[in-house]
Amino acid sequence: MIVLRRAVILLVTTAVASLVVFALLAVLPGDPAQVALGVNATPELLAKARHEFGTDRPLPVQYADWLGGLLSGDLGRSYVTGEPIAPRLLDRFEVTLWLVGTAMVIAALVAVPLGAFAAVRHRRTSGVLVSAASQLGAAVPGFLAGILLVEVFAVHLRLLPSGGWTPPNADFGAFLRGLVLPALSLGLVQAAVLTRYVRSAVLDVLRADYLRTARAKGLGPVRALVRHGLRNAAVPVVTVLGLQLATLLVGAVIIERVFVVPGLGSLLLDAVGTRDLVVVQDVVMLLVVAVLLVNFLVDVLYAVLDPKLRRA
Amino acid sequence: MLAESREWFFWGRRWATPPTTPRPTKLITVLRALLAIAVLITLTACSAGSTAYSSPSAATITIGFSAEPANLDFTSTDGAAIPQALLYNVYQGLVRLDAQGKVVPLLAKSWTLSEDRRTYDFQLRDDATFTNGAHFTAEDVKFSINRVKTAWTVSTKASMDVVDHVDAVAPDHARVVLSKPSNNWLFAMAGRVGAMFTPTGTADLRTTPIGTGPYQLDRFNRGDSLVLKANPRYWGPKPTFGTVVLKYFADPTALNNALLSNGIDVISSVQTPDSLSRFETDDRFTVVQGTTTGEVVLSFNNARAPLSDKRVRQALTYAIDRRALLATAWAGKGLLIGSMVPPSDPWYEDLSNRYPYDPDRARELLAQAGQPHPVLRLRVPNLPYAVDSAQVIRSDLAKVGVTANIEELDFPAVWLKEVFSGHDYDMSIVAHVEPHDLATFGNPNYYWGYRNPRVGALLAQADAGTPEQQVSGLRQVASTISEDAAADWLFLLPNLVVAKAGITGLARDQVSDSFDLSNLGRAS
Numbered sequence: 001m002i003v004l005r006r007a008v009i010l011l012v013t014t015a016v017a018s019l020v021v022f023a024l025l026a027v028l029p030g031d032p033a034q035v036a037l038g039v040n041a042t043p044e045l046l047a048k049a050r051h052e053f054g055t056d057r058p059l060p061v062q063y064a065d066w067l068g069g070l071l072s073g074d075l076g077r078s079y080v081t082g083e084p085i086a087p088r089l090l091d092r093f094e095v096t097l098w099l100v101g102t103a104m105v106i107a108a109l110v111a112v113p114l115g116a117f118a119a120v121r122h123r124r125t126s127g128v129l130v131s132a133a134s135q136l137g138a139a140v141p142g143f144l145a146g147i148l149l150v151e152v153f154a155v156h157l158r159l160l161p162s163g164g165w166t167p168p169n170a171d172f173g174a175f176l177r178g179l180v181l182p183a184l185s186l187g188l189v190q191a192a193v194l195t196r197y198v199r200s201a202v203l204d205v206l207r208a209d210y211l212r213t214a215r216a217k218g219l220g221p222v223r224a225l226v227r228h229g230l231r232n233a234a235v236p237v238v239t240v241l242g243l244q245l246a247t248l249l250v251g252a253v254i255i256e257r258v259f260v261v262p263g264l265g266s267l268l269l270d271a272v273g274t275r276d277l278v279v280v281q282d283v284v285m286l287l288v289v290a291v292l293l294v295n296f297l298v299d300v301l302y303a304v305l306d307p308k309l310r311r312a
Numbered sequence: 313m314l315a316e317s318r319e320w321f322f323w324g325r326r327w328a329t330p331p332t333t334p335r336p337t338k339l340i341t342v343l344r345a346l347l348a349i350a351v352l353i354t355l356t357a358c359s360a361g362s363t364a365y366s367s368p369s370a371a372t373i374t375i376g377f378s379a380e381p382a383n384l385d386f387t388s389t390d391g392a393a394i395p396q397a398l399l400y401n402v403y404q405g406l407v408r409l410d411a412q413g414k415v416v417p418l419l420a421k422s423w424t425l426s427e428d429r430r431t432y433d434f435q436l437r438d439d440a441t442f443t444n445g446a447h448f449t450a451e452d453v454k455f456s457i458n459r460v461k462t463a464w465t466v467s468t469k470a471s472m473d474v475v476d477h478v479d480a481v482a483p484d485h486a487r488v489v490l491s492k493p494s495n496n497w498l499f500a501m502a503g504r505v506g507a508m509f510t511p512t513g514t515a516d517l518r519t520t521p522i523g524t525g526p527y528q529l530d531r532f533n534r535g536d537s538l539v540l541k542a543n544p545r546y547w548g549p550k551p552t553f554g555t556v557v558l559k560y561f562a563d564p565t566a567l568n569n570a571l572l573s574n575g576i577d578v579i580s581s582v583q584t585p586d587s588l589s590r591f592e593t594d595d596r597f598t599v600v601q602g603t604t605t606g607e608v609v610l611s612f613n614n615a616r617a618p619l620s621d622k623r624v625r626q627a628l629t630y631a632i633d634r635r636a637l638l639a640t641a642w643a644g645k646g647l648l649i650g651s652m653v654p655p656s657d658p659w660y661e662d663l664s665n666r667y668p669y670d671p672d673r674a675r676e677l678l679a680q681a682g683q684p685h686p687v688l689r690l691r692v693p694n695l696p697y698a699v700d701s702a703q704v705i706r707s708d709l710a711k712v713g714v715t716a717n718i719e720e721l722d723f724p725a726v727w728l729k730e731v732f733s734g735h736d737y738d739m740s741i742v743a744h745v746e747p748h749d750l751a752t753f754g755n756p757n758y759y760w761g762y763r764n765p766r767v768g769a770l771l772a773q774a775d776a777g778t779p780e781q782q783v784s785g786l787r788q789v790a791s792t793i794s795e796d797a798a799a800d801w802l803f804l805l806p807n808l809v810v811a812k813a814g815i816t817g818l819a820r821d822q823v824s825d826s827f828d829l830s831n832l833g834r835a836s
Contacts, residue, residue, distance in 0.1 A: 029722070029725065029726045029729060029730075030722065030724075030725025030726050030728070030729055031725070031728075031729055034725070034728050034729060034733065035724050035725050035728065036382075036389055036390065037389075037390055037465065037466060037467065041390070041466075041467050042467065045465050045467070048465065049465065080382040080383060080389070081382060081383040081518060081519075081534075082383065082518050083383075083518070083519070088534065092535065147565070150566075150569050150573075151569075154569060154572075154573035154575075155569055155572045155573050158573055158574060160573075161570075161573060161575050162566065162569035162570050162572070162573040162575055163561070163566050163569065163570060163575065164536070164559070164570070164575055165536060257562055257563050257566075258563060258565075258566060259566065260536070260559075260560075260561050260562070260563070260566050260570070262533070262534065262535030262536045263535075266535050266562065267535060269562065270380070270535070270562070273724075273725075274382055274725075275725045
């Protein structure tokens with residue numbers, strides 16, 4: 001039941017989002033034809049270009065055309081390149097997924113042990129230190145972390161490239177080397193945030209009655225936490241991971257610019273600059289759908305995890 | 313605040329979970345779900361991957377640029393990035409500009425000009441071939457010039473309006489007849505409008521350029537790089553580098569870092585002049601400094617009060633300390649010019665001291681004009697040099713009683729619409745990079761709003777006259793607009809190229825639309 005209800009909400013939200021995205025871009029100042037033709041374009045040439053782009057049609061017609069295309073899998077053609085958008089969008093999405101996926105893994109690998117450690121030792125100096133460090137780390141913007149990492153590892157130590165992208169099927173070694181710094185910049189900041197959630201979740205579990213009972217039955221603190229605590233603490237952490245995926249997708253926009261990674265973010269920024277509106281609409285819609293889908297999956301995951309929610 | 317509200321949300325979720333004794337399978341379910349997501353991501357990621365990249369070698373050079381071409385067709389898309397990559401490298405014209413900015417032969421071996429200066433007879437090379445195999449002949453000249461008039465959509469096509477007709481007299485002899493004499497036409501022929509196309513090679517200009525130059529397109533990895541490889545059919549000397557990678561960096565710091573970390577070999581144009589010292593003091597690099605054709609102009613809306621009053625414009629020009637501004641906006645690199653002419657043009661004169669920094673004189677002129685405290689809108693593009701310059705200008709103008717309200721506009725879209733097309737501004741700041749853009753002061757509809765019939769007449773005479781008449785006529789135009797304070801020419805952008813030590817053949821001055829790759833080499 002809950003899955004069905006969530007699915008309906010997902011569809012309605014997507015439809016509303018498409019209208020909002022279109023409306024926001026329709027009021028964005030700047031004429032795509034003027035940007036494409038440049039400074040000395042004559043009114044006749046501009047009119048011709050607007051006709052070619054279809055931007056001289058009424059807005060509802062443009063919206064219906066775009067939405068109809070989306071539903072039939074046709075994302076339209078770019079004003080600037082004149083090429084179909086879909087293949088390029090997929091290429092770029094692939095790059096962003098690699099980046100975000102790796103960042104996620106880094107965040108989880110760092111945060112879960114560190115957060116648990118900080119919770120278990122929350123009264124000791126070491127636990128407080130980890131907690132403070134995570135607080136500090138969460139305050140650092142990802143792009144700043146990126147600039148620092150480049151300065152140290154690329155410019156001074158010359159260990160890793162300062163930017164650029166090689167697809168994994170072209171040269172896997174170069175792919176990994178290019179992935180490390182941007183994924184770290186994205187992942188470490190998220191790890192700091194996540195550490196705080198893991199810490200509070202584990203801390204909460206540690207205070208729960210059932211854990212006290214487990215301890216009373218003679219289990220050691222670590223054993224009790226691993227056997228009875230972590231699985232409960234995992235529930236809220238999964239929620240946060242879902243939310244973080246959205247943050248990471250957005251954070252990738254800036255990180256991709258810093259590291260010259262040809263992902264969705266660079267595509268979006270370039271398209272906004274050249275007022276390639278159809279591309280902007282498609283990218284934003286793709287991001288919106290990705291975030292909504294993740295939220296949907298988290299909700300479904302809840303229902304799987306918690307029988308009580310299945311009936312709600 | 314954000315983290316707190318999320319925590320609150322998370323507590324809400326947590327309380328929804330009853331603290332019952334959990335079954336051991338739950339943790340496994342969670343892990344399985346996470347694993348499934350990871351696998352899903354990986355699978356999606358592996359499914360695409362159509363882009364191919366080259367591996368570096370000794371015969372490859374990688375050059376970093378700041379602006380990526382939107383596509384590869386400069387006949388329908390404006391912007392400097394396309395001709396920068398393709399002109400002289402992939403496409404060639406009958407003539408080209410040499411390093412000093414002089415028009416010299418390219419696909420034409422030589423040419424003659426008739427007595428009435430209207431008929432050009434071009435003797436063509438007979439050994440040039442397009443990369444699709446077609447032989448270059450006079451028919452292609454006729455086709456290409458006519459195509460500018462019929463198929464091109466960018467504004468530069470207007471420079472071909474003066475052509476009356478083209479005759480293919482013989483395969484190696486093309487005759488172009490102009491409706492009136494024009495020096496500007498031959499100069500334009502050295503730029504993108506002069507590029508030679510073959511009728512069999514224009515099917516897909518946006519992705520497949522076909523020219524007669526030393527290089528041909530290998531791959532265009534959008535968002536990353538444009539890869540050119542040597543054209544095996546090229547009629548001229550073989551270029552040193554078999555492969556040239558033009559790599560694009562939207563972020564100027566990323567561009568610098570790429571050279572510092574060995575990711576590229578050359579920075580085509582340093583966009584952060586403050587960082588130049590970092591390269592100058594490092595013997596791994598060579599720094600080339602020269603001039604460009606990019607004048608950074610503080611434009612005045614000559615058509616609107618109070619800037620329609622020459623005394624007000626002169627006052628503003630006196631009030632601004634351009635040397636101090638250059639230090640702030642472009643690290644002191646660049647040149648004070650005083651008019652719309654770079655030193656690479658034969659009609660250049662140093663006019664930078666026509667209105668020296670003199671705040672007292674500025675106040676005097678404002679009082680004479682009855683405008684002691686004007687309030688002006690300074691609407692600038694959101695580009696670093698413009699924003700930095702605007703700050704200096706505001707504080708300089710405040711010292712003489714002028715209030716400048718700065719508004720930053722998104723460039724290019726909003727700035728083009730509001731300032732350039734809408735003429736809705738008092739002052740603005742932008743770099744005018746096109747060669748020979750002095751002529752814009754003869755166009756009363758241009759956003760300067762400058763109307764001076766004498767300038768229009770001088771420009772027309774210079775276009776029609778002998779080279780000597782052209783030089784003297786344009787010199788007069790430059791000094792007239794400077795005298796009129798039609799704008800305040802803040803400075804000329806420098807050409808700042810940084811390369812790994814040992815790379816040779818980099819042009820000192822940027823005189824054309826092209827970044828010429830054919831002369832590049834490596835000192836052994």
